[in-house]
Each structure stands twice: as structure tokens, then as C-alpha cells.
Amino acid sequence: MSIEVRNLHKRFGRTVVCDHLNLDIPSGELVALLGPSGSGKTSLLRIIAGLELPDSGSVLFHGEDATFSDVRERRVGFVFQHYALFAHMSIFENVAFGLRVRPRAQRPSERDIRAKVTELLKLVQLDWIADRYPHQLSGGQRQRIALARALAVEPQVLLLDEPFGALDAKVRKELRRWLRRLHDEMHVTSVFVTHDQDEAMEVADRVVVMNQGRIEQQGMPDEVYDRPASPFVLQFLGDVNLFHDRLGQGPDEVSYARPHELEIVAQAEEGSLPVTLSQTLTVGPHTRIEFRRQDDGSYLDVELPRAEFSVLRERLQLRPGAQVHLKARRLTRFGPPA
Numbered sequence: 001m002s003i004e005v006r007n008l009h010k011r012f013g014r015t016v017v018c019d020h021l022n023l024d025i026p027s028g029e030l031v032a033l034l035g036p037s038g039s040g041k042t043s044l045l046r047i048i049a050g051l052e053l054p055d056s057g058s059v060l061f062h063g064e065d066a067t068f069s070d071v072r073e074r075r076v077g078f079v080f081q082h083y084a085l086f087a088h089m090s091i092f093e094n095v096a097f098g099l100r101v102r103p104r105a106q107r108p109s110e111r112d113i114r115a116k117v118t119e120l121l122k123l124v125q126l127d128w129i130a131d132r133y134p135h136q137l138s139g140g141q142r143q144r145i146a147l148a149r150a151l152a153v154e155p156q157v158l159l160l161d162e163p164f165g166a167l168d169a170k171v172r173k174e175l176r177r178w179l180r181r182l183h184d185e186m187h188v189t190s191v192f193v194t195h196d197q198d199e200a201m202e203v204a205d206r207v208v209v210m211n212q213g214r215i216e217q218q219g220m221p222d223e224v225y226d227r228p229a230s231p232f233v234l235q236f237l238g239d240v241n242l243f244h245d246r247l248g249q250g251p252d253e254v255s256y257a258r259p260h261e262l263e264i265v266a267q268a269e270e271g272s273l274p275v276t277l278s279q280t281l282t283v284g285p286h287t288r289i290e291f292r293r294q295d296d297g298s299y300l301d302v303e304l305p306r307a308e309f310s311v312l313r314e315r316l317q318l319r320p321g322a323q324v325h326l327k328a329r330r331l332t333r334f335g336p337p338a
Contacts, residue, residue, distance in 0.1 A: 001062050001156035001189045002027045003048060008057035010043055017043040018054065019213035028187040032194055032204035040213040041193045042161055048191065049159050050074050077150030081162040084146065085134040091145055092117055092130040098153040120148040140171040160192035164199065176203045197237050201225065209233050231334055241300045256332045259288065259303035263327045266316055272325040275300065277318055282306055291326060300326060
């Protein structure tokens with residue numbers, strides 16, 4: 001089921017949350033709406049779901065206008081951040097709920113409901129807890145059950161609003177990989193909202209970066225990371241160092257380099273900056289080194305693999321207070337606004 005958003009506009013009071021948006025989501029694609037709080041990503045998701053109406057513009061499902069269609073007519077599955085499971089129902093009955101409340105003429109037989117629920121619980125790898133209740137499950141398990149319940153009604157579109165936001169980092173990482181594998185099996189057109197850059201980059205086929213109700217850029221994860229369309233996209237998708245004037249061609253130019261794009265050299269070279277090592281932080285396989293510029297006192301970060309830093313530390317005697325130079329392997333610049 002493809003989704004088309006055409007010139008969509010929505011405001012709450014004076015705040016514009018969707019500023020004449022246009023977006024095409026092909027059938028079977030997994031798209032991440034990524035942006036900071038207030039960027040409009042959840043409002044866009046709710047309009048696609050039919051939970052909000054736009055002020056103008058339209059939403060098409062598979063070429064047919066669904067802008068004012070009832071939520072039930074759209075056949076969307078919705079997964080929220082906080083599970084929304086029924087505490088008084090078993091896990092089996094939670095998943096079966098959407099099937100049991102269908103009008104009698106559309107309701108499957110009890111045998112078919114049991115077969116469907118069992119199939120879904122196996123799909124999310126939790127068939128062994130069918131008789132338990134939500135309070136007996138971990139957060140990650142509850143979110144997988146919430147997803148199984150959304151899939152039970154065989155949605156044409158699956159919408160997920162910060163689905164892993166309430167979970168700790170380790171569980172969140174496990175679930176987003178699991179979601180990617182599940183999507184590859186089912187190929188349901190899916191849109192999920194997140195403010196977590198790593199989550200979007202790891203899970204999605206395509207990332208839509210939003211800011212102040214507008215789409216700043218959309219593309220494959222590697223594309224938006226390696227070829228950002230604006231300073232906002234570059235700075236939102238990971239850490240970045242800013243260089244004012246010193247490495248640019250003109251007095252008003254700003255250049256950008258990510259921490260892994262800076263090289264530590266012992267002597268001054270063309271385009272290099274004299275710096276003093278401030279501190280280092282090693283987390284897992286990576287080391288982050290903070291340097292203080294000797295010309296203006298601002299700070300720059302360099303990131304290296306831990307093993308590479310160990311070798312470099314001995315060769316250049318990299319200790320707090322050491323004076324070296326930084327040189328950019330790559331600089332990103334943007335032209336003046338149109």
C-alpha cells in the first residue's frame with residue numbers, strides 16, 4: 001500500500017506543524033520520520049493515521065484520497081511508545097482483541113482467531129507466554145506484543161510512534177534490529193517516528209529529516225549522512241565540529257567536519273590548526289579526544305578507533321597538555337541561503 005502526502009498543511013494556533021508537506025512512500029517501504037521535538041513528525045504520522053485532520057492538502061492510500069476517511073476505513077495498525085496493552089487481559093486476548101471487536105459479519109471464527117493469534121505470537125517469538133498478563137512481561141516483550149496486536153487486523157499500513165522510546169538502550173537496540181528483520185519478512189508499508197538518529201539510520205529504508213514542520217531532506221540513510229542538504233541535517237545526524245573563517249575561503253564562511261574526519265598530525269601543515277589536548281574519553285572500541293584551539297580557545301573533538309589511538313598516543317605522546325595540529329580529511333560547506 002503506497003502513501004502519498006500532497007501539499008499537507010496543519011497548524012495548532014500560531015504554530016505550524018506541517019508546512020505544505022509533500023512525501024511519497026512506495027508500497028512495502030520502511031520510512032523513518034526523524035527530527036527534534038516540535039518538528040512535526042508525530043503530527044504528520046497522526047494525519048496519515050486519520051487521528052488528525054489537516055487544514056489543507058491530502059493523503060492518498062494507493063492513489064485513492066483518504067484524507068477524510070475514518071480511521072477504521074484506512075486499515076492502519078498503530079503502535080505507541082507506551083504499549084497501551086489491556087492489563088486485565090492475557091497476552092493471547094490482547095493480540096486477539098482487534099479481531100474479536102469486528103462487526104459480526106466480518107469477525108473470523110473462533111478457530112481462525114486462535115490460529116491467527118498463535119501465528120503472530122510465533123512471529124514475534126513470544127508464543128510461550130500467551131497465558132501471561134502484561135505486568136508479567138518485560139518492556140521489550142510488551143512492545144513486541146503491542147506490535148503483534150497491531151498486525152492482527154492485517155493492516156495495509158503500519159504506523160509506529162516512538163515505539164522504543166520508553167525502553168533502555170540495550171533493549172532498544174535489540175528491538176530495532178528485530179523490527180528490521182520482521183519488516184523484511186512481512187513487507188508491510190511502515191512509517192515510524194523517532195528522534196534517535198541511530199535508530200533511524202539502522203532500521204529505515206529511507207529517512208525523512210524534519211524541522212519546524214518542513215522536510216529538510218529525505219533519502220537513504222547513507223545518503224542523508226554523507227551528503228546532508230543543510231547545516232541542520234549535518235548537525236542533527238551526529239556530532240560535528242564547526243570552523244569559522246580559519247579553514248574557509250571567505251570571512252563569513254563556516255566549514256564543518258565530523259570528529260572522525262579530523263587527523264592528528266605532529267607538525268604544522270597547510271590548512272592545519274595548532275591545538276592543545278584537553279581530555280580523552282574511551283567508550284568501548286572508540287576514543288573521543290577533546291582539543292582546545294590555540295587561536296580562539298574553542299574546542300574540537302576527534303574520534304578514533306581505540307587501537308589506533310593507543311598507537312598514536314605513544315608516537316605523539318598524547319597526554320593532557322600536549323600540543324599538536326589537526327587537519328581535516330574532509331570539510332563540508334554550504335552555499336548562502338537562496
